[in-house]
Amino acid sequence: MTAPGQQPVFRHDAGFFSSPEETVTAVVPFLDEAVERGIPAYVRLEDDLAAMVRERLAEPEAVGFVEGASLANPLRAVRAMNDAAIGVVDAGVEEVRLVGCVPRASLGSKHGWEQWARYEAALNHIYAGIPLWGLCCYSTPPPAHVRADVLATHTGVLDDGGRWQPSEEYVDPASWIAARALTSVELLDEGAPAFELADPNPGRAREAVARLATDAGLGAERVDDLVLAVNEVVTNGFLHGSRPVTLRGWSDHEGVLLTVEDHGAGIDDDFAGMMPPRHDDRTLGGRGVRLARMCSDLVTFRRNPDSFTVRLAVVLP
């Protein structure tokens, strides 16, 4: 914990616990100390954990609780965190503390965990230099591969003695993302596409995406989401990339994959679109990519020798 007078930096720590009760026992002192020192503190946990924390806090009314629905997907979680905490930082506060979690249901899902793992890595990039101390709680023992990902994407970890130690397995986010293997849905492009359109008329592109997603079994709202997402990426390819812009689509029992390839330099920020724009920023830059991320499950960028490819994947429920 930061000592009074010590300059805080972004810390992204993780704690592994055996039960919700053990989790609450560890995080409540963290929050109580913040309140005692006048440090703004927030909780973004699933509803049952949040209720337990609220009950044990010395001054629960002094801690901000972000609703559990913000955990619907990682980008919504980032947005909720921004709304709650970063605004306070902008006002000149020198430290903010946040206790958060990943939905427990996602830990046992291959694609579900992958979304959150990438989010955990992205936080180290998005909030680097922000005086935020984030504490991610894993309130049930996670599978081994999840534990390994957590250690690589968190700067510190709570040891058996209840002390916070730097994580020896931490990997900087750019390296982590670059080395991250694609999921099986994202690798559907190893096979022949269901369709391929070069320099597509955008209306025809949207139609092809809608047909593929509908035939794959996605629900109506997810189909519309994917159409919106792909349209933005295709548009970016035409406006900022280099033609030909090629849209391809695949599907199988696991999900749907769309790729948009152009022959330009592409986006050089692997985390583009993960950070919500400021409320007072009404420019257009980056909103298309952000929408693509919000409307898809997994979005990745790949730079090839003479082209740039955006992958958008949606996993079937």
Add this chain to the structure above:
Amino acid sequence: MRRCEVVDRPTGFDLHDHVLWAHFGAEDWRKVLALFLQEGLVDNQRLVYAGTLQAEELLADLVALPDLDGLLATRRLELWSAHADPEEIGRRDVAAQAARLGSVVDAALAEGYTGIRLASEITDALAHVDDAEAHLRLECQVDQVAATHALVVMCGFDRLVVDPATMQGEFAVHPLRGCGTEAPRLHALGDDTWSLGGQVDILSHAGFAQAMAALPDVMRGDVLHLEVGQLEFIDVAGLRALVRLAEAVADRGRVVLHQPPQWLARMLALTFGTVEGLELLEPERRRLRKLR
């Protein structure tokens, strides 16, 4: 009476038709070109492909045409490669070109053809302002020839290259247009009440933004109503134009979107959040429709 309407396919044209077709790059144009010219083969017309490119480049656009070598050898198909020097383009004698065209049509008729089917890719011809103005004069002359001779003409241009203002000028001198169905439709329903329909995407960003920018100047009261129930699609750039509209009237009122589809409300929330001065009334649970 000559046809004057929006068309949605590059076939079904008769003598005296003069169509402007906005394509989406070389591959798209070649498919359209092949369909247009093949119809001329069926109708026993002599085919002409004209442009500012060199002959070899014009040939490349015709790869999809069957028996290309045979068509050229028998002069069933002719290539007209105009002078490629940009400085020469503005100095061409428009009237002379039109007269030549009329003579060519008459010659084709004398050889037993039913007329001339002429296609031209005009993107390069519109590259400079002076060229665009000269080209408009040429198109007017061509249209007069099409009206009085056995001629059917298709002019194609790359929609992502030609600027919107030039496009509008070209639309004005072509009785048939092949891309109007993609453009959004904005029309007044009454004072400060407008209906917006169709699709707003990369093909129509510029025109849509200009239209939205014009609305504040004609606003009379303090509420501008936009009926968007007929809006089939809008992208982030289109939403940005709506947000700018709300910002433009924020000092004196607000913009109200009536019957916005739920996907639009969601998209707006995801990309711009709550926008001061922009109110959504009665969001409808309606899917994206008419995606083409």
